[in-house]
Amino acid sequence: MLLGSTASAQKRIIGGADCRPHSQPWQVFLYDSFQSLCGGVLIDQHWVVTAGHCHGWQATGPVGRKWKGHRRSITVFLGAHTLWKRGGAQITQVIQTIRHADFEPEVLSNDIMLLRLDPPAILGPRVRPIPLAKQCVPFGTKCVVSGWGSTTFPEVKHARNLQCVEVTVLPKKLCQDVYGPSFIESQICAGAIEGGKDACQGDSGGAMVCNGVLHGLVSWGNMQCAAKYSPGVYTEICKFREWIIKNMTD
Numbered sequence: 001m002l003l004g005s006t007a008s009a010q011k012r013i014i015g016g017a018d019c020r021p022h023s024q025p026w027q028v029f030l031y032d033s034f035q036s037l038c039g040g041v042l043i044d045q046h047w048v049v050t051a052g053h054c055h056g057w058q059a060t061g062p063v064g065r066k067w068k069g070h071r072r073s074i075t076v077f078l079g080a081h082t083l084w085k086r087g088g089a090q091i092t093q094v095i096q097t098i099r100h101a102d103f104e105p106e107v108l109s110n111d112i113m114l115l116r117l118d119p120p121a122i123l124g125p126r127v128r129p130i131p132l133a134k135q136c137v138p139f140g141t142k143c144v145v146s147g148w149g150s151t152t153f154p155e156v157k158h159a160r161n162l163q164c165v166e167v168t169v170l171p172k173k174l175c176q177d178v179y180g181p182s183f184i185e186s187q188i189c190a191g192a193i194e195g196g197k198d199a200c201q202g203d204s205g206g207a208m209v210c211n212g213v214l215h216g217l218v219s220w221g222n223m224q225c226a227a228k229y230s231p232g233v234y235t236e237i238c239k240f241r242e243w244i245i246k247n248m249t250d
Contacts, residue, residue: 014226016145017163019161021162023164024162028042028078028080030077031075033072033074038054038204039148040206042127043129043130048114048115052099052108052111052112053111054205055074063096076093076117078091079124083148090127093118094118099113100243111219114244131213136188137210138169139169142168144167145164145165145218146164146207146209158202165198166197167190168190178231186235189231189232189233189234190234192226195230197226198226200226220232220233
């Protein structure tokens with residue numbers, strides 16, 4: 001009921017501004033053969049982590065095979081600031097996906113997926129992986145969320161330049177009061193109680209970075225982005241660190 005009436009798995013940056021170019025060198029843009037637009041985060045030369053709901057047609061396995069006469073693909077743009085600018089990004093492909101086995105699309109629990117790149121990222125000042133959170137971030141911490149999603153609501157107007165917005169990590173009790181049982185322990189919520197700052201459509205899977213460490217992936221929130229008392233909900237990386245490392249190394 002929550003996802004159907006008040007919440008959405010489509011995320012966009014509201015209330016932010018252009019990031020300083022290449023200040024978020026781990027942020028990537030994902031475009032798949034079903035024309036889904038999402039963000040992702042480079043965590044290793046060979047691996048990107050994103051939201052499990054971003055590529056609903058692809059669970060776990062190789063990518064690039066044909067399906068009903070069409071070839072499924074996920075294209076990854078690394079090191080971009082302005083999308084579609086010629087020469088502005090590295091472009092590579094996903095060859096394997098690993099979605100969390102307990103991902104629940106109806107409630108977006110365990111909303112996380114790993115993407116293996118081929119060719120791997122070429123690291124440099126504009127393309128750099130970010131460390132994963134070892135400890136969970138305390139409420140009150142200021143964090144930055146980035147993405148190329150829509151900058152307006154309800155009109156959808158996708159950003160051309162990477163957008164950044166500062167959000168505050170909020171107490172989990174507040175999030176449980178707002179969203180009830182739809183908000184679970186492996187999620188974190190952040191935003192501004194007064195509204196006006198949020199992530200929404202096109203930003204799913206993007207990074208929430210606190211003190212230079214990846215603490216969250218954009219997952220879901222209120223259908224009316226940046227509404228009062230309706231913080232954004234993020235997959236909490238500290239709860240999935242072991243899962244990520246195990247699946248990268250297996």
